[in-house]
Amino acid sequence: MSLPRRLAIIDVESTGAHPVRDRITEIAILRIEDGEVVASWESLVAPGQPIPPLIREVTGISDEMVADAPPFDTLADTVAALLADCVFVAHSARFDFGFIKNAFARIGREFDAPVLCTVKLSRALFPEHHRHGLDALIERHALVCDARHRAMGDVQALWQFVQGVQGVFAPEVLARAVERAMKAPVQPPGLPEGTLEAxxxxxxxxxxxxxxxxxxxxxxxxxxxxxxxxxxxxxxxxxxxxxxxxxxxxxxxxxxxxxxxxxxxxxxxxxxxxxxxxxxxRPPYNRPQEAGTDVFALRLLRGRKRAPIYECVPIAGTDPAAWDGLHGVFRNRREADNLLREMALLYRLCPRRLGLEQGGAGPCSAHLAKRCAGVCARRETAAEHDARLASALAGVGIKPWPWAGPVLVHEQQADGARQAFHLFDRWCHLGSAEAAGGLPAPLAAVPRAFDVDVWRILGRWLAVPAHLAQVEPLAVQ
Incomplete structure (x- = not known):
């Protein structure tokens, strides 16, 4: 036989997608034996937690509807009897299986069954199509679904799909597809069933x-x-x-x-x-993050005779509008020294005057190697040396803010299910919200505080030309 003799086609509605955190709100089961429906059962289920607004909108199941519904523990015997000795059939089956398995586990009972996923069955039988969600199957195969996103409506649509493919494909072809669709994925040890599918x-x-x-x-x-x-x-x-x-x-x-x-x-x-x-x-398995609170910039001290001829100015949490004569953004002294060494090579600067080499009598080591123009050997004046350093530093640091004032960035998922609005000014993040009305106002009262991570994130994001269409300049009242 191309299909197993006993099938239990099941659909679960829930308070969300997480098989551990969320709870079942509705179950429907069709028990099929030798191609005939021998039992049809459905019930709302009291989840013991509020149903989120988005879920209410999608399923039509409200808190009021489940207020007097039985909890799962009182339905467990019925569910177990309907599923007994059957292949568990569902669309994205590991998701529904995970909810049922975890619901039994919460009342101290074990549940297991062979699983047939109709998503995988559709992919095996119709590889020329890219979409295999239930909506795609309903449209492609002209299935009748009187109540989409309600448990029995979805179950009846799946039963029509199963009947349809049984009448189209040769038994040996269908048998191979069923075998592929029943192949269980490797389940991560320690994770509840259905976690990855959710x-x-x-x-x-x-x-x-x-x-x-x-x-x-x-x-x-x-x-x-x-x-x-x-x-x-x-x-x-x-x-x-x-x-x-x-x-x-x-x-x-x-x-x-x-x-x-x-x-x-x-x-x-x-x-x-x-x-x-x-x-x-600071998760232990992530790469350690350097503290952004120690970030600094360099300011050249013109006319200073002794090394180093610049100072390190802390900039974390400060307003970039108040910066004067600052160059670079450095998390630590190593980053600054690496930049100065590179500049010393390019512009024949003195590592001793830059504070990269201890002072001493006579020329520095770079001058002896003909890589320093010789301020340490009196071959040039300090003013000449420092002018080259100032010229090199002029191109280092934060680029000018591209707009006259703050900007609003609007992001949304491809299907529009989620959106976010972000407010920035002078590379500082002023706030984010799911709706533009949730952002701080008036803008003039929002303080700017520099964060090196935000600066780098925003800089990389703005470097993609397509992203500029999501930026809206704002006027400060």
Missing amino acids: LPDVPGLYFFLAESEPPAEGREERPLFIGRAQSLRARVKEHFGAHARKGRDAELLTRTRRVEWIETAGELETSLREAELLRRF
């Missing part, structure tokens, strides 16, 4: 955590690792691929018991939030 295919940040349950309200949890991605689902799955299971990566995955994520509107929001969270939590 990750959305959108940009955002993801967190690997050592505890299987979130902390009590009011307590913070330090992530093991924070990552960023254009596609959360694809990037996190890469972490758990076979190529990553060695060395420090393997150690991280062994310690990971939970994955959380934050969806973002785009690259800029992702980068800004990542920088903030890395500084805040």
Whole structure:
């Protein structure tokens, strides 16, 4: 037989996409035996937590609708009986399977079953198509769905799809496709079933955590690792691929018991939030972050006779509009010294006068190697030497702000599901919000505070010409 004899086609609606944090709000099951429907069952489920507005809008299931619904523990025996000895059939099946498995686990019961994913079945049978979501299947195969995003409506559409392919394909072809669609993916050790399948295919940040349950309200949890991605689902799955299971990566995955994520509107929001969270939590498996509070610039001290002939001026948290004669942005002294060494070679400057070499009698080592013009050997005046240094430093540092005042950057996901508005002025981040009305006002009262990470993030983002269309200059009242 091309299809298993006993199928349980199931769909789960929930308060969100996370199989551990979120809860079931509705279940529908069709039990199929030898091609015939022998049981049809559906029920709302009391989730024990509020249903978010976006979920209410998509599913039509409200808090009022589930207020008097039974909790899962009172439905567990019915669900178990309907699924008994059946192949568990669902669209993106590991997602629904994860919710059912975790719901049983929360009441101290085990659940397992062979799984057939209709997304994988569609891909195996119709490889010429790129879209295999349920909406695509409904459109492509003229399926009837009276209540999309309600459990029984989706289940009935899947049953029509299963019946349809059984009538189109030869039994041996369908059998091979079913075998492929039932091949279980490698499940990461320690992670709840369905975690990877629940990750959305959108940009955002993801967190690997050592505890299987979130902390009590009011307590913070330090992530093991924070990552960023254009596609959360694809990037996190890469972490758990076979190529990553060695060395420090393997150690991280062994310690990971939970994955959380934050969806973002785009690259800029992702980068800004990542920088903030890395500084805040300092995850042990991320590259150590240098403190941005020690950032400084150089100011040339004209006419100074003794080395060094410049001073280091702290700039973190200051207003760039107040800077005067500052050059460069440096996180540490090493960065500044590397730049000065490079300039010494290019402009035949004296490393001793630049403070890169200890003072002593006679010419510096660079002059003896004919790489210094000789201010240390009285071959040129200090004024001549320092003029070349000033000329070299003139091109170093923050580029002029391209606009006359603050700007508003608008980002949104490709499908428009999430958007973000960011306010910047003179390379400083003044605030972000999901709606333009949530930004601080009046703009004139918002202080500018320089942050080296924001400066670098914004500079890289603005270097992409296509991004400029998302920038709107604002006038300060």
